[in-house]
Amino acid sequence: MGHDKRTVLIGNGQGFWGDSSRGPVQLARGGGVDYITMDFLAEVTMSIMQKMRARNPDAGYATDFVTQLERILPECVDRGIKIVANAGGVNPAACAAAVNAVVDKLGLKVTIATVSGDDVLSKLPDLIAAGHPLENLETGEPIAGHLDRVQSANIYLGAFPIAEALGRGADVVITGRVTDPSLVLAPLIHEFGWAADDYDRLAAGTVAGHILECGTQSTGGNYDQWRDVEDLAGIGYPIVEVEESGTFVVTKKEGTGGLVDVGTVTAQLLYELGEPTRYLTPDVVADFTSIQLSEVGPNRVRVAGVVGAAPTDSYKVSISTQDGWKTTAQLTVGGPDAAEKALLTADILFARIAEDGVTFSEEDRRVEVIGTNVLYDGMLGDAPAFQPSEVVLRVSVRSEDKSAVNRFGAELASLLTSGPPGLTGFAGGRPRASEIIGFWPALIDKTQAQGAVSVNEVKA
Amino acid sequence: MSTTVQLREIASARSGDKGNDSNIGVWARSQGRYEFLVEHLTEEVVAQHFGALCKGGVTRYELPNLKAVNFILHDSLDGGGAASLRTDAQGKTLSLGLLQLTLDVPEELLA
Numbered sequence: 001m002g003h004d005k006r007t008v009l010i011g012n013g014q015g016f017w018g019d020s021s022r023g024p025v026q027l028a029r030g031g032g033v034d035y036i037t038m039d040f041l042a043e044v045t046m047s048i049m050q051k052m053r054a055r056n057p058d059a060g061y062a063t064d065f066v067t068q069l070e071r072i073l074p075e076c077v078d079r080g081i082k083i084v085a086n087a088g089g090v091n092p093a094a095c096a097a098a099v100n101a102v103v104d105k106l107g108l109k110v111t112i113a114t115v116s117g118d119d120v121l122s123k124l125p126d127l128i129a130a131g132h133p134l135e136n137l138e139t140g141e142p143i144a145g146h147l148d149r150v151q152s153a154n155i156y157l158g159a160f161p162i163a164e165a166l167g168r169g170a171d172v173v174i175t176g177r178v179t180d181p182s183l184v185l186a187p188l189i190h191e192f193g194w195a196a197d198d199y200d201r202l203a204a205g206t207v208a209g210h211i212l213e214c215g216t217q218s219t220g221g222n223y224d225q226w227r228d229v230e231d232l233a234g235i236g237y238p239i240v241e242v243e244e245s246g247t248f249v250v251t252k253k254e255g256t257g258g259l260v261d262v263g264t265v266t267a268q269l270l271y272e273l274g275e276p277t278r279y280l281t282p283d284v285v286a287d288f289t290s291i292q293l294s295e296v297g298p299n300r301v302r303v304a305g306v307v308g309a310a311p312t313d314s315y316k317v318s319i320s321t322q323d324g325w326k327t328t329a330q331l332t333v334g335g336p337d338a339a340e341k342a343l344l345t346a347d348i349l350f351a352r353i354a355e356d357g358v359t360f361s362e363e364d365r366r367v368e369v370i371g372t373n374v375l376y377d378g379m380l381g382d383a384p385a386f387q388p389s390e391v392v393l394r395v396s397v398r399s400e401d402k403s404a405v406n407r408f409g410a411e412l413a414s415l416l417t418s419g420p421p422g423l424t425g426f427a428g429g430r431p432r433a434s435e436i437i438g439f440w441p442a443l444i445d446k447t448q449a450q451g452a453v454s455v456n457e458v459k460a
Numbered sequence: 461m462s463t464t465v466q467l468r469e470i471a472s473a474r475s476g477d478k479g480n481d482s483n484i485g486v487w488a489r490s491q492g493r494y495e496f497l498v499e500h501l502t503e504e505v506v507a508q509h510f511g512a513l514c515k516g517g518v519t520r521y522e523l524p525n526l527k528a529v530n531f532i533l534h535d536s537l538d539g540g541g542a543a544s545l546r547t548d549a550q551g552k553t554l555s556l557g558l559l560q561l562t563l564d565v566p567e568e569l570l571a
Contacts (some may be wrong), residue, residue: 044542050563138479222552224559263472263489266526270485272476273530276521289523305525323543366538366545375548376557396545417498437542439479 008191010184010208011239014038014085015215017045017062018393021071023215023237028072029080032253032276033239034191036072037183038085039213040065045176045322047437049089050121050152060091066098067173070106074457077108077171084162084183088174090152092116095174096456113170115161117452118177120317120444122154126242127448134317134442143440148320151437155444156316158282160196161451162186168455177318179281184240192244196283203286203308204246206279211250211268211303212238218250218268220258231257236299247304249296260299282315282446284308314443323438325405326398329412332425341392341420342369348419349395349411358407360397368394392425398436405433461567468559470569471497475555478532481516482542482551486559487528493569494527500563506531509561510554531558 011033017040028035034287039061053060065087076083088095091112103110118125124147127134133142143150154177163186165173173186185205188194194201211218218238220229236256242248250265252258269288275281276288290307321322329349333342346367353359368374370392409431416423463550467473467486470493486501488494504511507518516534537551538544548554 068478093513167462221475224468224474224556263487266487266528267472267474267485269526270487270523273483273485274478274532276523276530291525291527293526301501326543326545328545364545368547370547375553377511379509379511379513379557394530394547398543398545435542439541441479 006244007312008035008188008210009033009239009240010037010187010242011237012034012037012184012212012215013237014040015213015217016040016042016114018315019215021064021068024068024072026237026253026256027239028075028081031081033081035082035084035187036076037064037212038068038083038087038289039180039183039184041086041089041177043318043320043439044437046090046154046318047151049091050320051266053091053338058094058097061089061095061098062087066097066102067202069099070102072111073102073108074106077110082166082171082187084173084186086175086178086183088114088116088176090119090154090176092174092176099172099174110171111169111455112172112174113165113168113453113455115157115165115173115178115451115453117173117450118155118157119151119163120155124153125149127444130403132448134319134444137443138442143319143442146321146440149323151320151322153317153319155449156282156318157451158182159185159189161453162215163189165453166190168453180213181206181281182283184317185223185283188242189399197310199284199308199310200306204248204303204306204339205242206281206284206286207269207288207291207303207306208240208242210279212240212263214268215270216258216341217271218266218396219252219260223259223260223264225263229259233257237239244304247302250301250303251299260301262293262295262301265293265301265303280312280316282311284311301423313446313448315449317442317444319440319442321440323436323439324398324400325402325433326396326436327405327409327431328394328396329409329431331393331412331415331423332390333393333422334424335431336389336392338389338422339369339372339385339387341422342391345393345415345419345423346395349408349415353411356407358404360399360404364398366396370394396432402433409433462564463570464562465565465570466502466559467561467563470565471559473555473559475551475553477537477540477550478536480535482533482536482554483530484531484533484555486527486531486558489527491527492522496565496569497529498522501529503531505561506558509558510536541550
């Protein structure tokens, strides 16, 4: 690489499963980074993947990752760019096998590692029997009475198992559930040899990971000062340039669009933040009130002064549960008195299914006339005097009874010929019940689980 | 002398979800504006602005280093994530709702 060896450059090319393939392609093309990280996992993603694996033992990972790797891997191998991704989902081994197939097809020589050990679904009964109640952090209730509803259970692992995989020569590291910032912290631990009790630097690497983990949300995307952001279409994915001291610069590639300034970095630091002095990971407790930001050039923000403390004795466990069914029906209502007709339409819909004895309580139904301040429950004041000549009606229901939810969905189409005038936009077919996935956050003693690293070399 | 303006004239914000809670980070570009936020953008003011939308109360944390305050709106997402029936189940637009709060702001802070 052409830069100072004491600086490590890490770009994040994927903020979630469904993000654009532009990210990894942009970061790989022409080089300029040492590592590309890719974050695919949200809480709901794990339970979706668990269901995929139940149907097919070779499924349960982020398939986009494999497609994206096929595009960038030749250039990454050529330039020595390493890749760290939590694309493994609930099946890192199957993901690695799929990547192996791509490597073979491309005729490359790549060392692939997996990090697992996060999946504790099959261990839950034993853990409970051994005196770990896995109480819900919000309600205090033990999980024991709800095991029949559990669909997945994953510990959030930290950065050290990933760093170990890199230390064993991995070019591509595929993980299951790890804390999002671990993907960025791990290469820094590997490159700089940061120790497990070097809390300030582990905290700095964690902050770098937090800034990168949502991709372009740190480079001008979803930014309230959007008029200041040039070329959103060509937005650059974020890169950190990290010194051995832990001080780093947030930037993006030359020639890309978007913006990196104190505002865009502050916005991402505050995103999904809880108590700022206690940002918890398995590796460190980072203090976000210690972070110092300064602009050191166009699209360059320096981050310094980060303070950390020893981690807690627990891993966070995310358990997903089956919590019933829901669906959403949507119609567009045009013409005079559109909002009034939309409300009438919703009333008719509920009256008709009630003829079949299907009802939903007030808290299990929601009527939104989009265009009338429904995002804010009317808190921004009374509806404006201007009445739009079109609105979107969105009606949602939920229930433990799947058939009740489907009965609701089946009644929608009839409204086009039997409701008030101007109903249209019935597209996408009959709304069907989809499963509600609930989350049961809990803690578990760190002695009860650990990351497992597996490294395989694939020959050309 | 003060003028009634929307919060967005003196601050920026981003919001997201934490289970069934949402968080809204609000920050200012100057020390004077930050101190104004600390004094006037209180838990009570934010709770009153969101009214029935926020069912579990508001907690505020201060980040003077970022000239920022972080609000947690407890029980504000109708169950959150996959369970919520709200269009904005993850609270992504709540920051823009808070930025439309009207406040009496000293004119020297608007310059």
